[in-house]
Amino acid sequence: QSTLIDLNQVYAEGLDIPLQSSDRLLVDDTANRVFMVGEFDQQTSLPYAVGGLSLSDALATVGGVDLATADTSKIAVIRGFVNGHDFDQGGVQTSTHPKIYTLDMSTPTGLLLANQFRLQPRDVVFAPPASFVNFNRALALILPSINAITSSYLLYDRVGN
DSSP: OOOOOHHHHHHHHOOOOOOOOOOOOOOOTTTTTEEESSSSSEEEEEEEETTTTEHHHHHTTTBBBOOOTGGGGGEEEEESSSEEEETTTTTEEOOSSOEEEEOOOSHHHHHHHHHHHOOOOEEEEEBBOOOHHHHHHHHHHHHHHHHHHHHHHHHHHHHHH
């Protein structure tokens, strides 16, 4: 018989787990991660600490948001997209109705709230790009083509004269 036990709950609540001499334990911590994506200095997944993890702890661990490119007024935490393991089938269940929390970290109040916002395993923290960043990235993709066309035209014009 297999039984799924949440170790974070065991540690937090001090639950006793009765074991017998022939029992085997398989510890799978792959579900206990927080994902940091978007305009961060480092995009990664973080291990979810046994004592919990605040949003400000997670941000500090990845080096913070990239202040040159991130919109710090719209930091989002997406929760409930992944419900957890389907233990018997070995798969992951997903939900089409996750909860999305947004936080304005451009203010001191937002910074204080980030320190008190507790992340949960499988949360996704997203730092969106600032509006000008999308324009600059599109321009960076177009500029090499414009430069090649202009250079070709000038070369053609010089050779023609």
